[in-house]
Amino acid sequence: MKGLVGRVSMILLVLTIIFGVYSFVLEPEFITVRYLKLSSDKGLKVLFFSDLHMSNFYSFHERLIKKIEELNPDYIVFGGDALKPNTNFDDLERFFTALCDIAPVYAVTGNWDYNKLDRVIAMYESSGVHYLNGDTVKLKGKKGYINLVGLPLNKKYSTPAKDNIVLVSHYPHAVARYYGPDPIISISGHTHGGQFYIPVLSDILLKKEYPILKGEGKFGSYRVFVSNGTGSWFHLRFLSPPQLVVLDF
Structure with a gap:
């Protein structure tokens, strides 16, 4: 015995x-890649990622930049939460400057960015990133365009655009504060895909706080996609690996 x-x-x-x-x-x-085919008539490829949570630049970020370059997007969209406690802003600027050398970069505010937002915005400006806070920008492809709408962190927002709308926000539930023409899709992060994800159980336990924890689903009548993000807390992930999302239009 x-x-x-x-x-x-x-x-x-x-x-x-x-x-x-x-x-x-x-x-x-x-580093995983998720592909979403949203249309085929605009000749436009957008790469989305979120939740970088960088303390210092290291080999993972070098590989992330290389992978994004290999995917050859027309535009790059960041869903917020660049920061972590004790973030090295010089390293953060180095990362986003490298992204801007690949393609135009657009970013929205994350909850961890909010308390140091002036420094984050200054870093974006130095890097060449276009900061969106309740703004709509037209992203042109070879045969068409989309209107990218950067939702504010905690405010209601509409858009002057009439069609081809893509919403980007940090919080998945921010889409509930949007009023305007129906979007093609709403993309967001924040949840880290659960970070420590146990199939079925995580969805049940976190359903009230996060109706959609990861991946594609519906929020009301809107089509949404919630990314796993790329960074993490405590350098811990289980069944929710870092994720880049390629949206083809």
């Missing part, structure tokens, strides 16, 4: 170590 208990304890210890290495070391360093 003692031998059996010892073997079971050893197996549990090994499984715990494997789980820890995977969740704290491996998955947070993965």
Whole structure:
């Protein structure tokens, strides 16, 4: 009996170590790509990501930039939360400057950006990023265009645009504060895809706070997509790897 208990304890210890290495070391360093085909008549590719949460620039961010460059987007859209406690702003500027060398970059406010928003906006300006706060910009493709609407963090907002509308916000539920013509899609982040995601259980436990925790779904009548983001807290991820989203129009 003692031998059996010892073997079971050893197996549990090994499984715990494997789980820890995977969740704290491996998955947070993965870079996955999700493709959304939204139309085929505009000749336009937009790359979306969110929740960078950078402390310091390191090899993961170098690989992230390289992967975005390989995907060759016409435009890059960032869904907010660039910051983490003790963010190195020089490193953050280095990252976004590199993105602006790939394609025009647009960004909205995240909740972690809010308390240092003046510094974040100044960093965006130095990097070449276009900051959107209740603004609508036309992104032109080879055969058409979309109207990108950057929703404010905590305010209601409409848009002067009449068609081809794509909403971008940090909070998934910000779409409930939008009033205007129906969008093609609303894209957001904030949830980290649960970060530590247990299928079914995470969706049930977090349903009240996050009706859509990750991926594609409906918020009222609107089509929405919630990204896993790319950064994390405690360098921990499980079944919600860092994610880039490619939207083809």
